[in-house]
Every structure is written in structure tokens, then in C-alpha cells.
Amino acid sequence: MAAIKVAKTGNEAMAEAMRQINPDVVAAYPITPATEVVQIFSQFVADGAVDTEFIAVESEHSAMSATMGAAAAGSRAMTVTSSQGLALMYEMLYIAAALRLPIVLPEVNRALSAPINIHCDHSDTMGARDAGWIQIFSENSQEAYDNILQAMKISEHPDILLPSMVTTDGFIISHCMETMFFLDDATVKNYVGPYKPHASLLNLAEPHSLGALDLQDYYFEHRMQLAEAMRRAKDRIVEVGLDFGRRFGRSYGLFETYRMEDAEVAMILLGSTAGTTKMVVDVLRREGRKVGLIKLRVFRPFPFAELAREFGRVKAVAVMDRSDGLTSFGGPLFDHVRSTLYDLERRPKTVNYIYGLGGRDITLEDLRSIFVRLQDIAAGGPIDPxxxxxxxRA
Amino acid sequence: MANIKKLAENPELLSGGHRLCSGCGAGIVARQTLLAAGDRPVVVANATGCLEVSTTIFPYTAWRVNWFHSAFENAAASASGIEAAVRAQRKSGRLKEDVKVIAFGGDGGTYDIGFQSLSGAMERGHNLLYICYNNEAYMNTGIQRSSATPRGAHTTTAPTGKICPGKIQSRKDLTACLVAHDIPYAAQAVVGEWNDFVTKVQKALATSGPTFINILQPCMLGWGFPSAQTVALGQLAVETCIWPIYEVEKGVYRLTKRPKQKKPVAEWLKTQDRFKHLFGPENAGLLEAIQKDVDLRWEKLLALCGEKAAI
Structure with missing residues (x-):
């Protein structure tokens, strides 16, 4: 196994993962900021660097539909998208999951319209959070690359058979060049292994119908099976993350804790903001402040029980949402974390921050001030707002 | 031309016991398509619609071939993906057989909500056959207008009323749209002319690349006629020239049946409840306009097919 040190953007890293996976079929439609992944992959096809049948579809709805058709026909199939593209796929996302098609979708987080905006927030991915897809967020290009490879092993496992979306933050990761390590082609090929479909429309010896009408007598059971698969996915994600670490030196879990051992106050968030926050944590730690960070990697399945254990000693938590659920009660991560904490004997106080919508920067000073406020809350200060x-801006 | 004795030897790949209405033409379309395929391996992609819901009520299926359904508007995109899978797996040696993909969609799933996906698949040149079983309205949801609904027809979303004689607009000429995609084979067919249809299916399946058949499928429920009349109605559509049957092979038009004597369109309209209001005195003008429209389109088609003009 050779680790190849490179300087790559998130989009380049995701495209490279796709090249090394060498899927049978890719059907994709360009959309900012994920366009580059589609372009780079198209060039791989044009240069014969992959064996993939590439379908340059006429919409994201068709991208997902064609990817599903290929997956149902026993092929390893992928697509790539972002924002409005994911929104256009919305109908098909639910169906891909319920038909148990193990598609892996690199997704670049971008704000949903309106107003139209091309920059990062998580509203696109959060809009698909109840579709039955495994959702894995990445802090940087390295994680995006590693997560895509792991998603193959998670989704395709016979006990799981659920699609996965692996996300990066638009522009912040997708277009930012960073030092990272690729695995060599043979290692990736060996790691993902040959595709063994659960069933195939091209198995002529055993014809079957996929996508039948389920009425009152079967629908509920099939949805239950889907829910159980999502529950099982949690263990599989942990298992794959540990195995990845044993093989390649970078371990992954459902979330990452940063200086949480004796933390009195903590922040929980998703994606690229974790990098900035770690720096702020380090600075505050040097000042003697007991602050920590939980970077949630897996939003679906949501690790309720596992997270609860981390918060037992914490006095105050800021839940950072890079999307707004417009519920009038904070963002989606806030809902989940509050629910996670409910059963704890000693519950930390929680506040919610909605930040970074449409690519608005969150600064070191912003993060610092939030931690300082958390310390005040921990000491009995007011929670309002x-x-x-x-x-x-006001 | 297909040989019925030979055809009868082919396996029945759409079983009985499905739940389509008695006299439904969609079942005839699917069954004859699979008979026409014979021992050529096929996989079916089905749009949401009557054919899909009635043939695959879990845990049953009427299909003895591999069959896939995911949504309403995407049969052509699903078929594109399956066809790409065929290519990928043949290239890698995992698949030996030359499997052909057949997509079925109703006029709702084809003319309207699935139009973009169909156009995309045709332009990309996938090796597949798309069959539109066209019953001229959204029958599965209860007879709502589509862009295939002919002028003057009553539907539940373009109903006849005190001030409205049913659908105001003429239908879209989808077959012409498909011909404009420069696909190697496009055809119109009708339930009731079985040999014509089976021959067209066989031709399309033997053609490499995207092919399309638009088959008019009488719907007893939506059109309002006795269920024993499905086949006769299809034939009458051809005889009145309201639905001519023809094919376009590599851009060359050919009429596959020219009625000996063109019948007045009123003969066809009067067989169906959806048109009965047209025979009131207040709609005489509309009736005349419909006939004129049929005449005009028929003349145009004759010219395209290099046929002698009607008198």
C-alpha cells in the first residue's frame, strides 16, 4: 500500500475516489459547486482511465433515475450533485433508499434557493435527511476522499443495502486546495472489491419485479425493514471506520471529539467549520478555558445514544446549525441534540446558533464569543436568546 | 409481417390474473410486445400508471421478465440506466446475452411529465424501445386531461360544462416530436391491428439505438364504451384517420395501413361517451372543426409518406 501525498481540492479528491472505484455506471448532471467532479470524471471517461459507462443526463431527476436503473440492473452506480440538483432528485432519493439500492452520492453542500446562491450551507443535505440515506459529512478533502471509499463498504454490505451521500462544504472544501493522501489504485480496487449485487434485473435466470405496488398489507413492513437497516448501519459505519484506520492509518467513528475529556462547555457542528473551531478550542485551552468540540460526522443514522454519553459531564452546549429548519425553534441539529440530551440525568444547557447561511463566513472571533458565552451559561448566566x-446583519 | 402460428409458440411472458379492467388495451399492448420479443431477452422499465399498478400488486407480479418501476416521469431515464448497465456488464464479460430494454409509459408519463426524460434518452442514443400506451388521458388517477387528449373530449380536468365543450386544445403530435429527434425508428400503432404492432415491435427491437412506438390504446373506462369493443375501436380509429398508423425508419415515412375508404370521424366519436356532447346542436361547429383537423393532418401525413393525396 502506497500513500500518495498530493495537493487537491475537495472536488478533485471526490473525482479521484470515483476514478479509483471505477463504477460500472455514472449518470450525472453538472451543478455548481459540484460541476468540477462531473467534468473531471467525464475526462477520465474520455481518456479511457475508467471502464465506466457515463450518462450525461438532461437533469438531476434523470441522473438519480438512471443511476437507480443501473443499480437495479446489478451495476455499481454513482452520481454527483449539489443543492438544487439534490432538491430535484428529492422524489427519487426516497425511492432509491426504499428499493435498497446501494448508491454512493458525493454531494457538495450549497444553499437552497431562494434567493439563489451558490455558496455553502447545509440546507440541501438537511432537506434530504429523512429520505433513508446514510449521510456522512466531511471536514476536509482527505475526509471526503476517505468517506467516499468507506461509504461503498457501508452501503453495499448485505445487511445494510442503503444509499449514502458523502458531503463536502461548497467552495470551502470543494474548491480549496489542501495537502492530503491518496491511496494507490490497486489498494482502492482491493478495498472496495468486485461488486456483488444483491439482485439484478439482468439476471435472466431468475426474473423478478422491483418497484411493485405495496398496499396496506405490506408497505408498513417494508418501511420497517428500511428503518431496521438504518439502525444496523450505525454499527457498520463504526466497524468500517475502525477497519479503515487499521488498514490506512486514519480511523473514523460516528463523530469526532476534540479536547472533550474534561470539557465543561462544548460545541457540536458538522463539516468544515470543525477545522476553524479546533483552532479556537486550542487558543481557549491555552487560556485555561475548558472547552471542547464534537464534530458530528454521521447525521444519518443519528448517533443519539453515543452522543448522549459524551455530554454527561458538559454544563453547556452550543449546537451549530448551518441551515435553518424554519420551524421557529432552531435548526435540525438543535432538534436532534436537544432530544439526545433529554434522557440524561444531568442535562447540559443548550443554545442554538444558526450560522453561515449562503456561505456567510463564521470567524474565529464568532466562535470564541460563543464559547465565552457558554462559560457564562455554565456559571448560571442567562440563556436568552x-x-x-x-x-x-440587523 | 408476423406469423401468428410462430407467435403462438412464443412463451406468454405477461401472465393472466393481473388486475387491469376487462377490455383494457394496455394489457394487450404489454402481452403482444413480449410475444413479439419472443426469445430475445428483455428487461422492462415501467412508468407509474395503470399497467404498473395493475400488474404488480405485491407480493404478486404478472411479469415473467425482469421488471422495474420507480416513479412516474422517469421510465426513459430508468431505461437509460439499465441499458448503460447492459453495456457495462457486456464490456466486462459479466453479461453474455444482448438484453434489450423496453420502457412502457402511458400518455401521462410520456407526453407530459416524462417528456423531458424521454427526450433526453432519445437524444443520448440509448439502445432501447420506448412504448407509449396512449389512452389519451390520465386514466390511472381517474380520467384527467393530458396533452394527448384530443380536442372536444370530456375529461375530469377539462370537463364539459355549461360554457365549455370539453378539451379546447388539440393534442400534441408526440410521434412527430420523436421523429424530430432523428431516432432510427419511430412508429404509430393501434390496439386492434395486432400484426402491424407486433411487426413494429420486432423491427424496433432489431434496430440498434433508440426506438419509439406510440400505440393508441382504447380505454373502456375513460372513453366510455362496452369492454368488448376495444379492438374494434382501435381499428375504427385507423379507418377514420383520426389515428393513422405509420412508421418512420431512418427518416423515411411509410403508411403501414391505408383505409380503403376513409370514414367520417363522427363515426369514431359517436362510439364513446367522452364525445357524446359533441352531437348536440351547439357543438356542430366543433364537430366540423375536428373533421377538418383530421383531414388536414391526414393529407400532411400522406404527403410525408409519398402516398397519393385523398380526393
Missing amino acids: LITYQGV
């Missing part, structure tokens, strides 16, 4: 829109 419960929900803060961080960095928005």
Missing part, C-alpha cells in the same frame, strides 16, 4: 442567528 435560545436561538441566535450568528453573523446576520
Whole structure:
């Protein structure tokens, strides 16, 4: 196994993972900021660097539909998208999951319209959070690459058979060049292994119908099977993450804790903001402040029980949402974390920050001030406001 | 031309016991398609619609071939993906057989909500046959208008009323749209002219690349006629020239049946409840306009097919 040191953007890293996976079929439609992945992959096809049948479809709805058709026909199939593209796929996302098609979708997080905006927030991915897809967030290009490879092993496992989306943050990761390591082609090929489909429309010896009408007598059981698969996925994600570490030196779990051992206050968030926050944590730690970070990697399945264990000693938590659920009660991560904490004997106080919508920067100073406020709350200070829109102009 | 004795030896790949209405033409379309395929291996992609819901009520299926359904508007995109899988797996040696993909969609799934996906698949040149079983309205949801619904027809979303004689607009000429995609084979067919249809299916399946057949499928429920009349109605559509049957092979038009004597369109309209209001005195003008429209389109088609003009 050779680790190849490179300087790559998130999009380049995701495209490279796709080249090394060498899927049978890719059907994709360009959309900013994921366009580059489609372009780079198209060039791989044009240069004969992959064996993939590439379908340059006429919409994301067709991208997902064609990917599903290929997957149902026993092929390893992938597509790539972002934002409005994911929104256009919305109908098909639910069906891909329920038909148990193990598609892996690199997704670049971008704000949903309107107003139209091409920059990062998580509203696109959060919009698909109940579709039955495994959702894995990445902090940087290295994680994006590693997560795509792992997603293959998670999704395709016979006990799981659920699709996965692996996300990066638009522009912040997708277009930012960083030092990272690729695995060599043979290692990736060996790691993902040959595709063994659970069933195939091209198995002529055993014809079957996929996508039948389920009425009152079967629908519920099939949805239950889907829910159980998502529950099982949690263990599989942990197993794959540990195995990845044993093989390649980078381990992954459902979330990453950063200086949480004796933390009195903590932040929980998703994606690229973790990098900035770690730096702020380090600075505050040097000042003697007991602050920590939980970087949630897997949003679906949501690790409720596992997270609860981390918060037992914490006095105050800021839940950082890079999307707004417009519920009038904070963002989606806030809902989940509050629910996670409910059964704890000693519950930390929680506040919600909605930040970074449409690519608005969150600064070191922003993050620092949030930690300082958490310390005040931990010391009995007021919680009002419960929900803060961080960095928005009055 | 297909030989019925030979055809009868082919396996029945759409079993009985499905739940389509008695006299439904969609079942005839599917059954004859699979009979026409014979021992050529096929896989079916089905749009949401009558054919899909009635043939695959879990845990049953009427299909003895591999069959796939995911949504309403995407049969052509699903078929594109399956066809790409065929190519990929043949290239890698995992698949030996030359499997052909057949997509079925109703006029809702084809003319309207699935139009973009169909156009995309045709332009990309996938090796597949798309069959539109066209019953001229959204029958599965209860007879709502589509862009295939002919002028003057009553549907539940373009109903006849005190001030409205049913659908105001003429239908879209989808077959012409498909011909404009420069695909190697496009055809119109009708339930009731079985040999014509089976021959067209066989031709399409033998053609490499995207092919399309638009088959008019009488719907007893939506059109309002006795269920024993499905075949006769299809034939009458051809005889009145309201639905001519023809094919376009590499851009060359050919009429596959020219009625000996063109019958007035009123003879066809009067067989169906959806048109009965047209025979009231207040709609005489509309009736005349419909006939004129049929005449005009028929003349145009004759010219395209290099046929002698009607008198």
C-alpha cells in the first residue's frame, strides 16, 4: 500500500475516489459547486482511465433515475450533485433508499434557493435527511476522499443495502486546495472489491419485479425493514471506520471529539467549520478555558445514544446549525441534540446558533464569543436568546 | 409481417390474473410486445400508471421478465440506466446475452411529465424501445386531461360544462416530436391491428439505438364504451384517420395501413361517451372543426409518406 501525498481540492479528491472505484455506471448532471467532479470524471471517461459507462443526463431527476436503473440492473452506480440538483432528485432519493439500492452520492453542500446562491450551507443535505440515506459529512478533502471509499463498504454490505451521500462544504472544501493522501489504485480496487449485487434485473435466470405496488398489507413492513437497516448501519459505519484506520492509518467513528475529556462547555457542528473551531478550542485551552468540540460526522443514522454519553459531564452546549429548519425553534441539529440530551440525568444547557447561511463566513472571533458565552451559561448566566442567528446583519 | 402460428409458440411472458379492467388495451399492448420479443431477452422499465399498478400488486407480479418501476416521469431515464448497465456488464464479460430494454409509459408519463426524460434518452442514443400506451388521458388517477387528449373530449380536468365543450386544445403530435429527434425508428400503432404492432415491435427491437412506438390504446373506462369493443375501436380509429398508423425508419415515412375508404370521424366519436356532447346542436361547429383537423393532418401525413393525396 502506497500513500500518495498530493495537493487537491475537495472536488478533485471526490473525482479521484470515483476514478479509483471505477463504477460500472455514472449518470450525472453538472451543478455548481459540484460541476468540477462531473467534468473531471467525464475526462477520465474520455481518456479511457475508467471502464465506466457515463450518462450525461438532461437533469438531476434523470441522473438519480438512471443511476437507480443501473443499480437495479446489478451495476455499481454513482452520481454527483449539489443543492438544487439534490432538491430535484428529492422524489427519487426516497425511492432509491426504499428499493435498497446501494448508491454512493458525493454531494457538495450549497444553499437552497431562494434567493439563489451558490455558496455553502447545509440546507440541501438537511432537506434530504429523512429520505433513508446514510449521510456522512466531511471536514476536509482527505475526509471526503476517505468517506467516499468507506461509504461503498457501508452501503453495499448485505445487511445494510442503503444509499449514502458523502458531503463536502461548497467552495470551502470543494474548491480549496489542501495537502492530503491518496491511496494507490490497486489498494482502492482491493478495498472496495468486485461488486456483488444483491439482485439484478439482468439476471435472466431468475426474473423478478422491483418497484411493485405495496398496499396496506405490506408497505408498513417494508418501511420497517428500511428503518431496521438504518439502525444496523450505525454499527457498520463504526466497524468500517475502525477497519479503515487499521488498514490506512486514519480511523473514523460516528463523530469526532476534540479536547472533550474534561470539557465543561462544548460545541457540536458538522463539516468544515470543525477545522476553524479546533483552532479556537486550542487558543481557549491555552487560556485555561475548558472547552471542547464534537464534530458530528454521521447525521444519518443519528448517533443519539453515543452522543448522549459524551455530554454527561458538559454544563453547556452550543449546537451549530448551518441551515435553518424554519420551524421557529432552531435548526435540525438543535432538534436532534436537544432530544439526545433529554434522557440524561444531568442535562447540559443548550443554545442554538444558526450560522453561515449562503456561505456567510463564521470567524474565529464568532466562535470564541460563543464559547465565552457558554462559560457564562455554565456559571448560571442567562440563556436568552435560545436561538441566535450568528453573523446576520440587523 | 408476423406469423401468428410462430407467435403462438412464443412463451406468454405477461401472465393472466393481473388486475387491469376487462377490455383494457394496455394489457394487450404489454402481452403482444413480449410475444413479439419472443426469445430475445428483455428487461422492462415501467412508468407509474395503470399497467404498473395493475400488474404488480405485491407480493404478486404478472411479469415473467425482469421488471422495474420507480416513479412516474422517469421510465426513459430508468431505461437509460439499465441499458448503460447492459453495456457495462457486456464490456466486462459479466453479461453474455444482448438484453434489450423496453420502457412502457402511458400518455401521462410520456407526453407530459416524462417528456423531458424521454427526450433526453432519445437524444443520448440509448439502445432501447420506448412504448407509449396512449389512452389519451390520465386514466390511472381517474380520467384527467393530458396533452394527448384530443380536442372536444370530456375529461375530469377539462370537463364539459355549461360554457365549455370539453378539451379546447388539440393534442400534441408526440410521434412527430420523436421523429424530430432523428431516432432510427419511430412508429404509430393501434390496439386492434395486432400484426402491424407486433411487426413494429420486432423491427424496433432489431434496430440498434433508440426506438419509439406510440400505440393508441382504447380505454373502456375513460372513453366510455362496452369492454368488448376495444379492438374494434382501435381499428375504427385507423379507418377514420383520426389515428393513422405509420412508421418512420431512418427518416423515411411509410403508411403501414391505408383505409380503403376513409370514414367520417363522427363515426369514431359517436362510439364513446367522452364525445357524446359533441352531437348536440351547439357543438356542430366543433364537430366540423375536428373533421377538418383530421383531414388536414391526414393529407400532411400522406404527403410525408409519398402516398397519393385523398380526393
